[in-house]
Every structure is written in C-alpha cells, then in structure tokens.
Amino acid sequence: MVxxxxxxxxxxxxxxxxxxxxxxxxxxxxxxxxxxxxSYLVSLLAPVERKSGWQLAQAAGDSTPVGVQHFxxxxxxxxxxxxxxxxxxxxxxxxxxxxxxxxDEAGFVKRGPASVGVQRQYSRTADRVENCQVGVFLxxxxxxxxxxxxxxxxxxxxWTDDPVRCEAAGVPPARAAEGALAKPRLAxxxxxxxxxxxxxxxxxxxxATYGRDSAFLTFLSARRLPYVVxxxxxxxxxxxxxxxxxxxLASRAPDSAWHRMATRPGACGAREYDWAWATLPADSxxxxxxxxTLLVRRSPQRTGELVYYLCFxxxxxxxxxxxxxxxxxxxxxxCLRAANAECGLDHYQVRRWEGWYRHVTxxxxxxxxxxxxxxxxxxxxxxxxxxPAVKRAIRWR
Numbered sequence: 196m197v198x199x200x201x202x203x204x205x206x207x208x209x210x211x212x213x214x215x216x217x218x219x220x221x222x223x224x225x226x227x228x229x230x231x232x233x234s235y236l237v238s239l240l241a242p243v244e245r246k247s248g249w250q251l252a253q254a255a256g257d258s259t260p261v262g263v264q265h266f267x268x269x270x271x272x273x274x275x276x277x278x279x280x281x282x283x284x285x286x287x288x289x290x291x292x293x294x295x296x297x298x299d300e301a302g303f304v305k306r307g308p309a310s311v312g313v314q315r316q317y318s319r320t321a322d323r324v325e326n327c328q329v330g331v332f333l334x335x336x337x338x339x340x341x342x343x344x345x346x347x348x349x350x351x352x353x354w355t356d357d358p359v360r361c362e363a364a365g366v367p368p369a370r371a372a373e374g375a376l377a378k379p380r381l382a383x384x385x386x387x388x389x390x391x392x393x394x395x396x397x398x399x400x401x402x403a404t405y406g407r408d409s410a411f412l413t414f415l416s417a418r419r420l421p422y423v424v425x426x427x428x429x430x431x432x433x434x435x436x437x438x439x440x441x442x443x444l445a446s447r448a449p450d451s452a453w454h455r456m457a458t459r460p461g462a463c464g465a466r467e468y469d470w471a472w473a474t475l476p477a478d479s480x481x482x483x484x485x486x487x488t489l490l491v492r493r494s495p496q497r498t499g500e501l502v503y504y505l506c507f508x509x510x511x512x513x514x515x516x517x518x519x520x521x522x523x524x525x526x527x528x529x530c531l532r533a534a535n536a537e538c539g540l541d542h543y544q545v546r547r548w549e550g551w552y553r554h555v556t557x558x559x560x561x562x563x564x565x566x567x568x569x570x571x572x573x574x575x576x577x578x579x580x581x582x583p584a585v586k587r588a589i590r591w592r
Contacts, residue, residue, distance in 0.1 A: 196540040198575055200314065201514055203287055211564075211568055212236075212237070212240075212564065215284065215560075215564050216232075216233050216236065218280060218284065219232075219277060219280045219281075219560070220232070220233070222272060222273065222277055222280065223272050224272065228249060228270055228271075228272065228310060231262060231263075231266045231270070232266070232272070232557075233365065234464075235251065235255070235263065235557055236471075236557060236560065236561055237255075238250075238251040238255050239251070239273060239538045239539050239557060239558055239561040240537075240538065240561050240565070243539075245471060245539075245542050246538070246539025246542040246558075247376055247539075247542050247543065247544045248260035248263050248544055248545075250542075251263050251476070251539075256547055259356075260443075263580055264523070266553075267544070267545055267549070267550040267553050267554055268547060268549060268550050270405075270582045272553075274549070274552040274553045274556045275465070275552075276510070276555070277553075277556050277560065278344075278345060278346070278516065278556050278559075279392065280560075281344060281556065281559055281560045281563055282335075282344040282345060282389065282392060282394065283392065283427070284563060284567070285335055285342040285562075285563045285566075285567070286335060286344070286392075286393075286394045286395065286586040287342050287571070288339075288340075288567040288570065289337040289339055289340050289341070289342060289566070289567070290335065290337060290394060290395040291337045291338050291395065291398070292395060292397050292547060293338065293397050293398070293516065293519075294335060294337035294338070294395060294396045294397060295336045295337075295396060295397070295398040295399065295400050295401070295520050295523040296333060296334075296335060296336075296386055296389055296394070296396045296398070296399045297333070297334045297335075297336050297341075297399075297400045297523050297524055297526070297527040298331065298332070298334055298382045298385075298386075298393065298399070298400070298401040298402075298405055298527075299319075299331075299334070299401070299402065299524065299527045299528065299531065300319055300329055300330060300331045300332065300349070300378065300404070301319065301320050301329070301330050301332060301531050301535075301540075301541070302316075302317070302318025302319055302325060302327040302328070302329050302470040303318075303320075303327055303328040303329075303330065303367075303476070303541050303543075304318060304320075304321060304325050304326065304327045304590055305326060305327055305328060307326075309364070309546050310328055310364075310545075310546045311328070311348065311350075311364035311365070311366060311546060311548045311551060312329070312348050312349060312350050312351065312354060313326060313328050313355070314326070314327075314351050314353050314354070315327075316329060316351065317570075320531075320541075325488075326553070328348065328349075328447075329348075329378075330346045330347070330348055330349070330372075330555065331346070331348075331349055331381045331382060331385070332345070332346050332347035332380050332527075332530075332531065333346070333382070333385040333386065334526070334527040334530045335389075335394065335396065336400075337436060337461070338568045339570045340567070340570045341523075341526040341527065341529065341530050341566065342530060342559075342561070342562060342563040342567070343418075343530050343531070343534060343559040343562060343563070344563075344568045345388060346379040346387065346552070346555050346556065346559065348383060348548070348551055348552070349378055349381065350366065350370070350371075350374075350375055351375055351380070352374070352375035352516065354366070354371075354375070355371055355373070355374045355375045355376075358371060359454050364547050364548055365547040365549050365550075366548045367548065370548075377408070378404055378405070378409040379404070379405050379410065379411035382401065382405055382411065383411060383414045384398060385486045386414075386415075386420070387528065390418070390420070391465070394585040397421060398420075398421050398422065398423060398501050398508075398520045398523070399415055399420050399421070399422040399423075399424070400422065400423050400424065400426045400520055400521065400523045400524055400527075401422075401425070401524075402424070402425045402524060402553055403424075403425045403426055403427045405424055406424035406425050406426040406427075406428055406430070406504070406505055407430060409477065412424070412505070412507070415507065416480075416481070416482070416485075416507050419485070420520055421506075421507055421508040421509065421512070422505075422506065422507050422508075423505075423506045423508075423517055423520040423521045424504060424505055424506075425503065425504050425521075425524075426441060426503050426504065426505050427503070428440070428441060428442040428501070428503060429441075429442070430503065432444070432475060432489070432505075433478070434475045434476040434477075434478055435476065441489060441491075441503040441505075441517070442501070442503070444473070444489060445471065445489075445491045445501055447501065448471045448473070448491065451472040453469045453470065453471050453474070453493065454469065454470050454471075454472075454514070455467055455468075455470075455495070456469075456470050456514075456515070456518050457467065458518060458521075458522035458525070466522075466568065467495060468492045468493060468494060468495065469492070469493040469494075469498075470490065470491065470492055470493070470514070470518055471490075471491045471493070471497055472488055472489070472490050472491075472514050472517070473488060473489045474486055474487075474488050475487045475488060475489060484509055484510060484511075485507060485508065485509055486507075486508065486510045487505065487506065487507050488505075488506045488507075488508070488517070489503065489504070489505060489506070490503075490504040490505075490506055490517055490518070490521060491503055491504070491520065492504070499542040502515075504521050522524065530562070530566075533562060533565075533566075534558055534559060534561075534562040537562065537565060538549040538558045538559075538561040538562045538565070539558055540555060540558040540562070543555070550551075564569065
C-alpha cells in the first residue's frame with residue numbers, strides 16, 4: 196500500500212508497475228510463480244531496512260522465508276530471460292543516439308568461504324581488500340536517465356580451479372570450464388549482448404581496469420564502438436615510439452591546450468574541470484574516418500590531480516561530446532548506489548550461483564522501474580541514476 200500519496204497517484208503507480216510486470220510475467224510460467232515474482236518485486240520497492248529473505252517474506256505477508264528461498268533457488272525460471280526483458284524495458288524508455296554503455300563493478304562483502312565467487316579481493320565499494328564477491332555491471336546512461344541493464348559475477352581462480360567447490364555452489368559446468376575470466380572479458384560479453392539486442396548507444400565508457408586491457412580496446416574498435424575509457428598514468432601509447440606514457444604527454448601540454456568545461460549537467464550536478472585533448476598519430480589499424488585521442492582532466496583546485504582517458508571515435512566528434520561521455524561513469528556510480536539503497540541490490544543472503552543472478556536481476560528491474568518513472572515525473576529534467584523523487588512518493592508495505 197502507498198502512504199501519503201493521493202489515491203489517483205496510488206492508482207497510477209500501481210498501474211505502471213502492473214504494466215511492467217505484464218511484460219515479464221510470462222517468464223515465470225505458473226500463476227503461483229508469477230504471483231511470487233510480483234510480490235518479490237513489490238517487496239524490493241518497499242521501505243524495508245534490509246531486503247534479505249526474512250524481511251522480504253514479511254513485506255510479502257509470509258510468516259517464514261521458505262517461499263522466498265524456493266523462488267530464488269529451486270523454482271523454474273530464467274534470470275537471463277528476465278535480464279533481456281529488463282534491458283529492452285530500459286532501452287525503450289531511456290535510449291538515445293548519444294547514450295553510453297558504461298561498465299563498472301561492485302563488491303559485496305560476505306563472511307565465510309561458501310558464497311559463490313567469494314574470496315579476499317579488492318572491493319571498489321569498500322575501497323579496500325575484503326572477503327567479498329565482485330559483480331561486473333553494465334549500465335545504460337542517456338540524456339534522460341541511467342539504469343543497470345546487465346550483470347556478471349566474477350569467478351576468481353580459487354573457484355574455477357576447484358570443481359567440487361563450483362559444483363556445490365551451483366556454478367554451471369560450462370562456466371566453470373571457462374576458467375577465471377578476467378573482468379574485461381565479462382564486460383565484452385555484456386556489451387556484445389546489448390549491441391546484438393539493438394540497444395541504441397553511441398559510446399562505451401569504463402575505468403582503468405578495462406582501459407589498460409588492450410584486448411578490451413581492440414574488441415571495441417574492431418566493432419567500431421566509440422569509447423572513452425580511463426587509463427592509468429603509466430599507460431603507454433602504441434602510436435608513439437618514445438616517451439609514450441600518458442602522464443609525460445600531459446606534462447608537455449601548453450597552457451593553451453587546457454579548456455575549462457563543465458561536465459554532465461542535470462540531476463548529477465555539473466562540475467567544472469580543465470580539459471586537454473590531443474589527437475594521436477594515425478594508426479594503420481584504425482577504420483577509415485576514426486581517430487584515437489588522449490583526453491586529460493585536471494582539477495582547477497588541485498592542479499596535480501589528473502585523470503587520463505583514451506578515446507576512439509569518428510574524427511568529426513566535438514570535444515564537448517567526449518567530455519560528457521567521460522562523465523557518464525558518475526551516473527553509473529549513482530545507479531549502483533541507488534540500486535543498493537532503494538532496491539536492496541546488495542542485501543541478499545543467497546550463496547549459490549542461481550540465487551545471486553536471480554536476486555540481482557530483480558533488484559536491477561526494480562531500480563529501472565523507479566528510474567523510468569522518475570524520468571516520466573521529471574519531464575524534461577535529467578535523472579542521474581538515483582531516484583529520490585520516486586522514493587519520496589512511493590511507500591509500499
């Protein structure tokens with residue numbers, strides 16, 4: 196039920212949720228399973244402090260979490276088909292030609308060794324090494340809003356080298372046999388799925404984990420997917436024979452090369468930085484009409500703080516479009532924060548492979564629903580991954 200909202204608005208929100216569920220309900224087969232799926236989705240939107248099994252069961256009116264646990268672990272339905280429906284829903288409402296497919300990752304801190312994919316590894320969420328799982332996510336960031344549209348769980352070698360452990364956690368044999376795929380390989384798979392599904396996007400953006408991976412950059416350029424990816428200061432540029440480190444090049448930029456520009460406006464808030472942009476020497480492997488450029492961002496207050504980006508794009512692209520794309524990762528980070536805070540993306544207590552993908556995909560769908568409806572409520576205003584206006588209006592129980 197919704198509190199503190201006019202009856203007509205309650206009816207409108209319920210109608211919109213029913214409209215969303217009507218497009219995915221058939222993925223759950225039997226009527227009882229469809230009811231459980233809708234109940235789970237509504238509970239993820241509820242003002243519940245922790246959206247784990249017990250709390251979601253109580254929000255749904257159950258006395259025990261048995262039904263929720265069965266839904267996540269043993270019921271027959273496909274998280275991948277739901278992901279495809281989620282991606283189509285987000286693209287239909289948010290896509291535009293200048294939109295970006297943005298890669299980022301999140302760490303999910305866990306206790307013990309049983310949760311699939313868990314080990315001591317760096318968690319970007321906690322900004323330190325933790326006993327955690329790491330999920331790699333793909334978001335769509337457009338002018339109107341941003342939403343998560345795909346996900347993959349990173350499996351370290353400590354897992355893929357242990358078939359017994361993988362089997363106990365329900366890892367599909369085919370996935371275990373692939374070994375410990377690097378995060379850029381997971382990113383490539385998600386980007387390929389989005390492109391194959393016809394998602395309209397003019398750019399790809401990612402951080403230095405992916406920018407330093409030459410195979411990832413080759414994957415994008417071979418498909419003529421323009422990109423703006425962060426690289427470390429030690430990155431060497433293959434186009435230059437000597438002194439090709441990006442920090443060395445940036446140190447040689449004349450004062451006239453720096454331009455004060457604001458980043459992405461809208462709900463994320465514009466921020467001003469100094470930017471320098473240089474076209475790199477032509478590479479024989481580049482497609483006709485494309486160039487590679489180096490973009491450098493400098494803080495006006497702390498001029499020693501530089502961020503470096505390698506870019507691949509048509510030679511007619513303007514600097515403003517590249518700067519806007521570089522800032523798309525901020526909207527992606529807002530997506531992850533909002534999905535955690537508003538939809539319980541990181542609240543799960545499942546340990547097995549199937550349960551992780553099912554909960555995470557449903558939480559992503561709940562977040563996409565909030566973003567799309569925030570966009571509708573905001574009109575021409577931009578929504579930056581977060582959904583504060585929607586959560587003030589909706590109070591499910």
